[in-house]
Amino acid sequence: MPNDMVQNTSIFTRRESKARSYCRGMPAVFDTARGSELFDADGNRFIDFLAGCSSLNYGHNDPDLKAALIDHIASDGLAHGLDLHTGAKGAFLTAFEDHILKPRHMDHKVMFTGPTGANAVEAAMKLARKVTGRTNIIAFTNGFHGVTMGALAATGNGYHRGGAAMDKAGVTRMPFDGYAEGVDSAALLDQMLGDPSGGIDAPAAILFETVQGEGGLNAASADWVRKMQDIAHKHGALLIIDDIQAGCGRTGTFFSFEEMDVQPDIVTMAKSISGFGLPMALMLVRPQHDVFGPAEHNGTFRGNTHAFVTARAAIEKFWATDAFQRELAEKSMLLTTALSDIADLVPGAVLKGRGLMQGVDVGSGELAARICARAYEMGLVIETSGPNDEVVKILAPLTTPASLFREGFDILTQAARDVLGELKLAAE
Amino acid sequence: MPNDMVQNTSIFTRRESKARSYCRGMPAVFDTARGSELFDADGNRFIDFLAGCSSLNYGHNDPDLKAALIDHIASDGLAHGLDLHTGAKGAFLTAFEDHILKPRHMDHKVMFTGPTGANAVEAAMKLARKVTGRTNIIAFTNGFHGVTMGALAATGNGYHRGGAAMDKAGVTRMPFDGYAEGVDSAALLDQMLGDPSGGIDAPAAILFETVQGEGGLNAASADWVRKMQDIAHKHGALLIIDDIQAGCGRTGTFFSFEEMDVQPDIVTMAKSISGFGLPMALMLVRPQHDVFGPAEHNGTFRGNTHAFVTARAAIEKFWATDAFQRELAEKSMLLTTALSDIADLVPGAVLKGRGLMQGVDVGSGELAARICARAYEMGLVIETSGPNDEVVKILAPLTTPASLFREGFDILTQAARDVLGELKLAAE
Amino acid sequence: MPNDMVQNTSIFTRRESKARSYCRGMPAVFDTARGSELFDADGNRFIDFLAGCSSLNYGHNDPDLKAALIDHIASDGLAHGLDLHTGAKGAFLTAFEDHILKPRHMDHKVMFTGPTGANAVEAAMKLARKVTGRTNIIAFTNGFHGVTMGALAATGNGYHRGGAAMDKAGVTRMPFDGYAEGVDSAALLDQMLGDPSGGIDAPAAILFETVQGEGGLNAASADWVRKMQDIAHKHGALLIIDDIQAGCGRTGTFFSFEEMDVQPDIVTMAKSISGFGLPMALMLVRPQHDVFGPAEHNGTFRGNTHAFVTARAAIEKFWATDAFQRELAEKSMLLTTALSDIADLVPGAVLKGRGLMQGVDVGSGELAARICARAYEMGLVIETSGPNDEVVKILAPLTTPASLFREGFDILTQAARDVLGELKLAAE
């Protein structure tokens, strides 16, 4: 366990807004990081099972990406290029076409939105509305798509919704796959959309994550995702898959949906797309729906050239062959096994999620919070998820070596044991 | 004039969305840049009078900022830190407090929003609504605040508004300072807000740019800005100044409003705040209004550590003493003189803006476009602004040396002469 | 069958808007009416199984109501009284208190809204929002609540919703009782409202009809209605029952919900409340929710004194004792029997509704329309209902004598036989 973690944080208290969050439960002042390890100002080491909420799928400061970035900067490579043509963007697009789109038979165009996931979602929602001339977008219980006004309308979380302090328009909420016992949510949506008096306006799009990262690691079945595609097209709507958290290998394949036999009209990506944790977001859109006029959706930072450099390097390093993907399959199994062991400790606990995006629903937010807090004391950075924060969620870098994985799980297991022991004592 | 600018741009045509824009009129593939100069893949050189739309106020790849960034990366400094405490963030906050906030007697808290200007505006609008329990925000003709749904409601531009393909709520539009002949827009706003049947719901905030960067370089008078502050507070609203384009020295002082004797409740910043063109945005908020709960407004990239590094270096290099600001005053005069000469060439032309954010209204979008296109051919990157794109706008890096300024103006003058000569010929 | 029904309708064609509707399928020019019979300009007689869409529950020109009205007018009784105290209003309120509210142990206050059902619904929605400080109102598939913007948001019918030509806000749509096979719509609503990430904003009210008059005569079970009351109160919302079409005895009791052991926070009434077909609407509201300020919801015609006169007379004539209600029970059985006979003629036909608000779902809108058209030719005024207009709906005056009922059913039966015969012939 890290010693002497009391660093000077007065500048944050004095000048940073109360909206700050992660630093409240994990108050260390972090300075450096390599792979799956973080180090604070006093040299304390932490294992990272959070990975910037899946923004660091290839770990911190991957040496090849880092070298490419330093090389770019050192040679006065452009840092900011609006949406001008740049060599860095061209190289990224070429790599993305060669190693991602072509092998998956995807004819999508790439639109660089503002470099936040929310911005990509906003662009997707606007585009679907422009394409269809309709306003209504179907979103789901526990979906999380960002907190700017357009995206927030689609986000289910009440705490975030409340932050807008005004009503949000243009979204109809439906139960997600498996949400309500006995409810076939695909059939219900299809029936309501098909009913002339169903009261749901004709939709511009159906929008969801295949695995709800913030909503509790609820994983949609391939069958349900296919049905959503069918329902969308039957009712003249676009299928938008928000792959911001579940994409870039997190579920075991580059896209979370690629083994589901669907072809989304729009895919949103962010978080790990730069490969290095740099702000970058994009939207993939089928050519027939690529109808924004020049700069109709714009933004100053839509050409983060540094991110293009690392994104290209990441694509080439991890996705040019299938070696990495095969590794992910193995690690997913390892993760499932390890989490099963932890789940066995907690009465009623349930495994959630899939691939490298799994967690344990321990039944209560309070218990989950205590386990994560205890783990942090022992040097593991990890967070909860779910409507009541009741899921202990593992989002380790995909590149985490097996030994570190094991070390992290050992901490987590011990944390669970400690907390459950304390609870048992308190109950006696 | 650059020769051989026909580079291979087929990857962009093939895979980039039609939403791309700047690259259409300026098709070179840019690779490197230093100070106020850009270089394309073939080594052609361009003078940059656009500066990433004011995102590169300190020029491209400033050597000190660049060194700090490379040093940070080389030593495995954190790239992505969510809103955890990081040394880089602490150092930025300390520099920002010491050199910006304290000397200006500002007690504001700093909130790192998602790293786009639009995200900072969304956060500001949400916060004002949360603080006041009201929805309505007063925005102005020709204001530009971003294109995500919340911010877009405040943006005046019809082309961008149309991109949403749905109605936007929560904003009342009023004429900007000097917009309509004979209309005292402050008095009109005050009267309508004070009238129980005025039909404008009690406002949460009054939101504007002191110089409308996209709207045609319309500069509000200090008197009008003070009146807006008075009206806001009289009617229980917050004053939000969007200093995204006009801030960071662009008008001659760090904030665009600092010689106006106002204290905005909220200030939004982005573009040049990182100093290096990296995605970063923040919101300054008076402590009494700092009421977002933890992560109530959140976003994956709200801790772009690379940007913190360069932002700190920029603050320390340019704003620790008043030398830079004095330089800006001189350059502003130089700019006014040079633009006056160009304006003299065009019958009816009018100077717009202030500080290093000036331009010439040449009376028609077509004429302005032709002048900029001709200038580009001669190696000058420059763009237009205004409701009809009728203003040739100069947004050169603030650090542009006098000689380069002169070279750029010579090109612009020649471009104007060429185009006016062609028009004269065509008319004969 | 009426002869010579070709009357001069050119003035309607020439000057009445294309929005006119009933007159298209039933083009006679009606002049007089008594009880359950209508007469056109040429003396042709029609039996009325439509009753002004349940606005004429006591038939046309009931002699006692008529006498009271003529007496009032002849003695220069007030016709229009805004919301001043009038003797007529006082007498109505006294009768309504004595014979309706008190015996049912209802402590509700009476608010006279503008004299349309939609206006009462608008007032109810506004009031629920004012009481709770929330915006969201839960409404249901196939609900019909009017076509003004506030009420229309709650109405499910897509044709009517489209008429607004803009988005409607503030309503969440849920499946009605029995809507979707296997879906417990009460449990689903409760789960989504109780889920912090359910994505349905905390509701101001749950709003529905116990029998959906326009939506196809879908009757909610008492159990479901009670659950809705429980869910509303559990989640801090008001229960609003829209009894505009199903109230005033239509289902067999004065209120449609009175045998369900619920106490709605708000009840809306219109249609038959005047007893004579005159425009009148009101809202009943529990005293603790009676929080509109004076004239906060107002309207010029909220005191239709003529309607107060007939409404009082109707209450006193039909509801002072339980004789009328006992009659309704008998007639309901008669109606069920008669409709069963008709349903037997149509393969797959299903009985819908309850009380004197029943119909036959004949499976297709086309078939239902042909049956009604044929019935009209034979002198029966009747219409369809349901999302696809597939339900032949009986809304005869509650006072219709058995002999006329029988005559009407005979026509309807013959119409069904004729149409089915034609279809059989065509198929051969």
Added chain:
Amino acid sequence: MPNDMVQNTSIFTRRESKARSYCRGMPAVFDTARGSELFDADGNRFIDFLAGCSSLNYGHNDPDLKAALIDHIASDGLAHGLDLHTGAKGAFLTAFEDHILKPRHMDHKVMFTGPTGANAVEAAMKLARKVTGRTNIIAFTNGFHGVTMGALAATGNGYHRGGAAMDKAGVTRMPFDGYAEGVDSAALLDQMLGDPSGGIDAPAAILFETVQGEGGLNAASADWVRKMQDIAHKHGALLIIDDIQAGCGRTGTFFSFEEMDVQPDIVTMAKSISGFGLPMALMLVRPQHDVFGPAEHNGTFRGNTHAFVTARAAIEKFWATDAFQRELAEKSMLLTTALSDIADLVPGAVLKGRGLMQGVDVGSGELAARICARAYEMGLVIETSGPNDEVVKILAPLTTPASLFREGFDILTQAARDVLGELKLAAE
């Protein structure tokens, strides 16, 4: 002065909602009325200078209208006819065509909306949106158009707007003619609509009253109204004149705009259109804009046959020749003279309005309220108007005989004298 006005009003206190309003300041229980006189239960007589807020332009119980109505009812004439053809409707349409539309060269179609002014306004706004495919409607300071959600968005009054307890969409507010000193509100609107970055979405309609009845009797000039027509058509919008309060002769001609050389695309009417104070509303629409489908905008009471009977009788009695209109011209002058005398009593008082729709702005709502209260004590029913209720408003029946007019003015003058005397005493 009426004696013994303390009647039993306990039923109202006990059972009527707190939303009741007029009865608070004028607590008599009214029973009968003839012409311009009201009588309470105890036989006390009041002169009516309110006329049901202009719903009783032809006075109470006009003998010819009354006879026609009794005759209709006595002969079992239809009371409720949905939108079926009825003889009564045909006769009204014929009279309206002959005596109103044709002589004024108006080709408008008549649409019978729900029988409230608000419903007509809702229909007009929906239709303009349907016709243009646009949402935005321009409305004005101090406009009053009703309190249902669609109409309320256009209403300026903050108290009524607040009653909705949610945001209202689809309306842009502009200053009315003469609203703000030195502001040419027509030029401002035209400039903002014509500006691609003006921030006002392309409008579906421009909507206003030519004299703002509730907003303080502000009368638009003919020139301004014509400019609004020009601006509407120039920008592809419809011109909607809300003639609900100012129509039916109130300003001296049948329509308030008929001497202004405009041809509105839509006109809304209600209040006095039935002639007898019965609920009735309609919308006039140019044939090319008559695009609602059958029942697309509907409502149970859109065929109030009793109102058709009295409306026809009123048209034939008052508008078949120009005698009545000539009378109105004389009475308008009489009213102006009488009000000038009263205005002379109050320092700073200003005359407002035109025709038989005039009043005195006495400078404060408190003073106006006291004058009206004192007048009521002396037997005059009269109310205030304006954003601060600062205008004593005369809305006497147009048929008021000169002697009664004089009697009413004498009371009002005495009331003003009394109140001013009390104030002087109190100040000494």
